Amino acid sequence: MNYSKIVPEILVGLGDETVYEDQTKKKITSVHINLECWFGDDLLWEVPEAFVTENLKKGLESSLFTGYVFENVTLTKDIYFEDNYHLDIPLPRFYWMKVLGEKGKDDLYIDNFELYASTRIIKFLKDNYKVGNMDIDPERDKFDDFIDKLISDGKNKKE
Numbered sequence: 001m002n003y004s005k006i007v008p009e010i011l012v013g014l015g016d017e018t019v020y021e022d023q024t025k026k027k028i029t030s031v032h033i034n035l036e037c038w039f040g041d042d043l044l045w046e047v048p049e050a051f052v053t054e055n056l057k058k059g060l061e062s063s064l065f066t067g068y069v070f071e072n073v074t075l076t077k078d079i080y081f082e083d084n085y086h087l088d089i090p091l092p093r094f095y096w097m098k099v100l101g102e103k104g105k106d107d108l109y110i111d112n113f114e115l116y117a118s119t120r121i122i123k124f125l126k127d128n129y130k131v132g133n134m135d136i137d138p139e140r141d142k143f144d145d146f147i148d149k150l151i152s153d154g155k156n157k158k159e
Helices: 054-061 119-130 144-158
Strands: 001-008 028-031 032-036 045-048 049-053 069-073 072-078 095-098 108-111 114-118
Touching: 032 108, 049 054, 054 069, 054 095, 054 119, 095 108, 114 119
Parallel strands: 032 072
Antiparallel strands: 001 114, 045 049, 049 095, 069 095, 108 114
16 A cells, blocks of 8 residues: 655644543644644644544545544634634534544554655545645655654653
């Protein structure tokens, strides 16, 4: 199976009501999104979690793709949402798409806090859903180097 790294439309942080399994904040048990804006994509990302609109959830549930399960999400609108939201469509219902897949076996998987998708699911998304803000195999930049350093520093402090 061929894969590409994808970066869907980015959310701006998880909400204060997100519940983590323990102090390490590595495993989330319940998600809260405090939405500051939405540009209309059906697939959203907030490292290392993916979110989908109800429309995309239904499409994926009726497909044969693998590597994810869906959970409910608590959604609130940030105080800046009305100023930032410029689409002429109602806000859809969103779901947490927990990506649990394995490379070589499933269509979606996460490696080193990055989301990877099979060629066939990328085609499905592009042909049937709004994913105009999704980058496929984006070039690395200084921000990527900064994030790598933060992750590395965090691992070194725990050792």
